[in-house]
Amino acid sequence: MKFRMIHNNFNVLDLDKSLKFYAEALDxxxxxxxxxxxxxxxxxxxxxxxxxHLLELTWMxxxxxxYDLGDNEFHLAFETDDxxxxxxxxxxxxCICYENPEMGIYFISDPEGxxxxxxxxxxxx
Numbered sequence: 001m002k003f004r005m006i007h008n009n010f011n012v013l014d015l016d017k018s019l020k021f022y023a024e025a026l027d028x029x030x031x032x033x034x035x036x037x038x039x040x041x042x043x044x045x046x047x048x049x050x051x052x053h054l055l056e057l058t059w060m061x062x063x064x065x066x067y068d069l070g071d072n073e074f075h076l077a078f079e080t081d082d083x084x085x086x087x088x089x090x091x092x093x094x095c096i097c098y099e100n101p102e103m104g105i106y107f108i109s110d111p112e113g114x115x116x117x118x119x120x121x122x123x124x125x
Contacts, residue, residue, distance in 0.1 A: 007045065007054035008076065012112055013066050015042060015059035021111045022046050025093060026078060028055060048078075066112060075107065 012018040022028040028046040031054065035042050039061055046055045055076065080086040083104065090096050090108050098107040 005053065007056045009056040009058055010110075010112075011058045011060065011063070011067050013059075013063060014111065015044065015057060017111045018057055019044065019046075021095075022055065022057075025090060025095060025108060 010018075019030065026048065028048055031045045031047045033042065033044050041061065042059045044057045044059075046057065047053075087096075087106060090106070093108075095108040095110075096106055097109040100106070
């Protein structure tokens, strides 16, 4: 038996804001959407041009406050072929929340502000 990871899920309070962020910050595009017939939830799958892994964003109609994710240090990791350009984009967006230039990494925070962290790596030589 073999397993293959296919997606990660984040619940979001503002789906439109999150979709815009992931498109602008990381060039992720919507691949499919599931909407409950009663309007109680929407699930959107996003993907980068390279790779098969998906990010699932789930919006729940009855959620009336930002999600409390505690003190977890979870993140999505992205590698880029142009670290400086990616860094400049994210700096202009104002979403960089931590940098470690010696390691060639920085973290960006998504618009939910709940500790959802994305990490960009300088591409390995």
